[in-house]
Amino acid sequence: MSQDHGAPEREAPLAAGGAGSIPPVVGGSDAPGLVLGDGPGPVTDAAGEAAPSWAERLGRALMPAFGTPQRTFVSGSGCYLVDDQGRHHLDLLAGIAVVAVGHANPQVARAVAEQAQTLGHVSNFFATVPEVELAERLVALLPAPGRVFFANSGAEANEAALKLTRLTGRTKLVAALGSFHGRTLGALSVTGNAKYRAPFEPLPGEVEFVPYGDVPALERAVDQRTAAVVLEPIQGENGVVVPPPDYLPQARRLTAERGALLWLDEIQSGLGRCGAWFAHTASGVVPDLITLAKALANGFPIGACLALGQTAEAFTPGAHGTTFGGNPLACRAGLATLDQIGPLLPHVVTIGDWLRARLVAAPGVTAVRGRGLFIGVQLDQPVAARFQSAALEAGFILNAPRPDVIRLVPPLIITQADLEPLLAQWAEIWRRATEV
Ligand SMILES: Cc1ncc(COP(=O)(O)O)c(C=O)c1O
Numbered sequence: 001m002s003q004d005h006g007a008p009e010r011e012a013p014l015a016a017g018g019a020g021s022i023p024p025v026v027g028g029s030d031a032p033g034l035v036l037g038d039g040p041g042p043v044t045d046a047a048g049e050a051a052p053s054w055a056e057r058l059g060r061a062l063m064p065a066f067g068t069p070q071r072t073f074v075s076g077s078g079c080y081l082v083d084d085q086g087r088h089h090l091d092l093l094a095g096i097a098v099v100a101v102g103h104a105n106p107q108v109a110r111a112v113a114e115q116a117q118t119l120g121h122v123s124n125f126f127a128t129v130p131e132v133e134l135a136e137r138l139v140a141l142l143p144a145p146g147r148v149f150f151a152n153s154g155a156e157a158n159e160a161a162l163k164l165t166r167l168t169g170r171t172k173l174v175a176a177l178g179s180f181h182g183r184t185l186g187a188l189s190v191t192g193n194a195k196y197r198a199p200f201e202p203l204p205g206e207v208e209f210v211p212y213g214d215v216p217a218l219e220r221a222v223d224q225r226t227a228a229v230v231l232e233p234i235q236g237e238n239g240v241v242v243p244p245p246d247y248l249p250q251a252r253r254l255t256a257e258r259g260a261l262l263w264l265d266e267i268q269s270g271l272g273r274c275g276a277w278f279a280h281t282a283s284g285v286v287p288d289l290i291t292l293a294k295a296l297a298n299g300f301p302i303g304a305c306l307a308l309g310q311t312a313e314a315f316t317p318g319a320h321g322t323t324f325g326g327n328p329l330a331c332r333a334g335l336a337t338l339d340q341i342g343p344l345l346p347h348v349v350t351i352g353d354w355l356r357a358r359l360v361a362a363p364g365v366t367a368v369r370g371r372g373l374f375i376g377v378q379l380d381q382p383v384a385a386r387f388q389s390a391a392l393e394a395g396f397i398l399n400a401p402r403p404d405v406i407r408l409v410p411p412l413i414i415t416q417a418d419l420e421p422l423l424a425q426w427a428e429i430w431r432r433a434t435e436v
Pocket of ligand 1: 158180181182293
């Protein structure tokens, strides 16, 4: 795999000296002229007074569901983002494992623009070419015959899967502690995190939670009343937790024996993040349901519920629906994204191995978990939030899913040259995160 994705071309004028150099123009010679701007800079009103920042305006206009934004971004290119003060950042979060083929990706931008000028929406009373093509492309990735239902987000893909589990005639679900499956009431009902669940209880359905990676616990929980077991092949929001190698095969064996479905939520782990189309591929397991979203259209909202075998036949006309699901714009973005993810898979394996090996030796790091570019860095102190802030000041975007874990889920196009500045500055960021 060539190492020239988003290759730096000039030094970045970074506030705290951080993210290294930035490519000024997206995508090389065939890019549609997208230029990485330096942002509008500070704004003043007619009287010369400092106008409220975008973050302040957001704070007044939007519901306070997300806390105060730490930056307002105005443009991006490949692995880099520019904020409204003109500061450049290396993006190691990629919109939470979404922007797989890079910000302002030229092929995706071109596909969406062309589709917007051709056909934007028709409803599910009718077919469109991109919808059919994307469904066929996804089905071709499956290890057994299957079908797709398109949704608009991860939670909605999971809602479709939840409804399919009901059509087994059983209602009990088994899910994992520490799991994350989304914020709609249905998706929350199988999310094993009290912090998200508690304010909204009672949640629908009968769900039994088991410790993740624990085969005997699964053995006890799955019975003849179980409709499905839902698992992330690698838990993302829980800090990139990889289960033992026999976990998914044993979950498959148990569900098959007891007549339950095996539903794998690959919303974060799938579509190249782990160096294969699906994180579960390495296990050899053939599930009944796979849910996808995030990277599927590189940031254009989309979700997909893939069902295999008999489960693919369970929805009858009218059983489920959505206005926007399968929208031709989203599906064209999806096709342009998948075109690029396939050739990147060997690169994701190589660069992921290299990065994890380098991180193991970094200050404050006790372990590095994950696969491909799905990376959880275990710290020896619960200072992940402070590390995240110090990294941001230095021009690196990453996040802290747990108090002692840093998550790195960069665009799959990232190179060693992009990553060297982070590794070079890790010790200084760690020093700032741990100073009293
Ligand atoms: C494994 C998993 N499932 C489901 C979701 C929910 O996806 P969305 O936020 O698109 O609804 C997420 C989001 O982080 C996720 O990581």
